[in-house]
Amino acid sequence: MEDFKVQSVLLTGGDRGIGLGLVEAFLGLPHPPQLLFATCRHPDGPGAQALKEMSRRGSKGCTLVVLQLDVTDPESIKAAAQKVGEQVGGSGLNLLINNAAIACDTTLETEDAQNMAAVYATNTIGPLLMCQAFMPLLRKGAWTSNQCKMSCKKAAIINISSSYGSLSLVDSWGWKQDVGYRCSKAALNMLTRCLALRYSICGILSVSLHPGGVKTDLGVEQEEVSLASSARGMVEVLSRLSAHDNGTFLDWKGQVIPW
Numbered sequence: 001m002e003d004f005k006v007q008s009v010l011l012t013g014g015d016r017g018i019g020l021g022l023v024e025a026f027l028g029l030p031h032p033p034q035l036l037f038a039t040c041r042h043p044d045g046p047g048a049q050a051l052k053e054m055s056r057r058g059s060k061g062c063t064l065v066v067l068q069l070d071v072t073d074p075e076s077i078k079a080a081a082q083k084v085g086e087q088v089g090g091s092g093l094n095l096l097i098n099n100a101a102i103a104c105d106t107t108l109e110t111e112d113a114q115n116m117a118a119v120y121a122t123n124t125i126g127p128l129l130m131c132q133a134f135m136p137l138l139r140k141g142a143w144t145s146n147q148c149k150m151s152c153k154k155a156a157i158i159n160i161s162s163s164y165g166s167l168s169l170v171d172s173w174g175w176k177q178d179v180g181y182r183c184s185k186a187a188l189n190m191l192t193r194c195l196a197l198r199y200s201i202c203g204i205l206s207v208s209l210h211p212g213g214v215k216t217d218l219g220v221e222q223e224e225v226s227l228a229s230s231a232r233g234m235v236e237v238l239s240r241l242s243a244h245d246n247g248t249f250l251d252w253k254g255q256v257i258p259w
């Protein structure tokens with residue numbers, strides 16, 4: 001990862017869990033991004049203290065900007081895009097990571113319309129709205145980059161998905177049924193494919209990434225991988241992505257997950 005330097009990165013759900021882990025992993029790079037936008041719903045709430053402390057401490061060559069953003073609120077997305085646009089100026093945005101998600105512990109018997117709609121609003125519609133709002137900045141990032149080949153250094157959209165969204169792997173329940181969550185991630189994977197189809201011509205990569213089973217508020221009880229290893233692994237995968245990976249579904253080690 002010695003030569004992995006992305007100019008600007010934005011991620012959602014940066015105040016805890018895997019989002020916060022990714023912030024730490026980016027800050028720990030030999031060459032961290034010049035601008036790292038960690039967005040969260042409540043930047044002034046107690047849950048964002050660790051993130052804000054990281055931002056105050058700063059890091060070599062990286063400005064960590066904490067911004068308010070609720071992926072279910074189009075006005076908050078628009079306001080954040082405006083602020084990011086002002087900071088990145090003509091260079092645009094290079095890397096958008098749609099990480100925020102919710103899950104509710106439901107079964108086929110207990111899932112209901114209200115819950116499923118809320119899960120979709122965050123996990124599937126949220127990433128779509130984010131891509132729409134940040135597309136002008138991503139296009140600018142791709143145009144003005146000195147990279148000719150597709151990569152995260154040029155412009156990329158990473159949707160943090162889950163193996164629970166894989167249609168092929170659903171031959172046992174695994175740790176939970178989580179029906180609405182599974183459906184929302186399968187739909188998110190289709191969004192990744194559509195983005196890859198549409199925006200590769202603009203030099204923008206789109207990939208779905210599974211972080212592994214990580215112990216977080218949303219995640220598994222028995223961890224498959226530690227938070228730090230998952231986050232570092234995902235950043236390493238990001239450093240290697242190329243046109244060959246456009247529209248694929250990979251895990252934190254870079255292994256292909258079947259759709």
Ligand SMILES: NC(=O)c1ccc[n+]([C@@H]2O[C@H](COP(=O)([O-])OP(=O)(O)OC[C@H]3O[C@@H](n4cnc5c(N)ncnc54)[C@H](OP(=O)(O)O)[C@@H]3O)[C@@H](O)[C@H]2O)c1
Nearest residue numbers: 013017018041070071099100101162213214216217218219
């Ligand atoms: N952990 C695992 O084992 C695992 C496995 C596979 C996939 N994943 C995926 O990894 C990603 C991160 O999950 P996690 O385990 O880190 O979960 P987590 O610890 O529950 O964190 C979820 C994050 O999403 C944010 N969020 C929720 N709704 C939001 C909204 N409407 N707008 C903006 N942010 C919102 C939360 O913010 P608040 O603090 O404001 O609630 C929080 O920062 C998710 O996409 C998840 O599906 C996780």
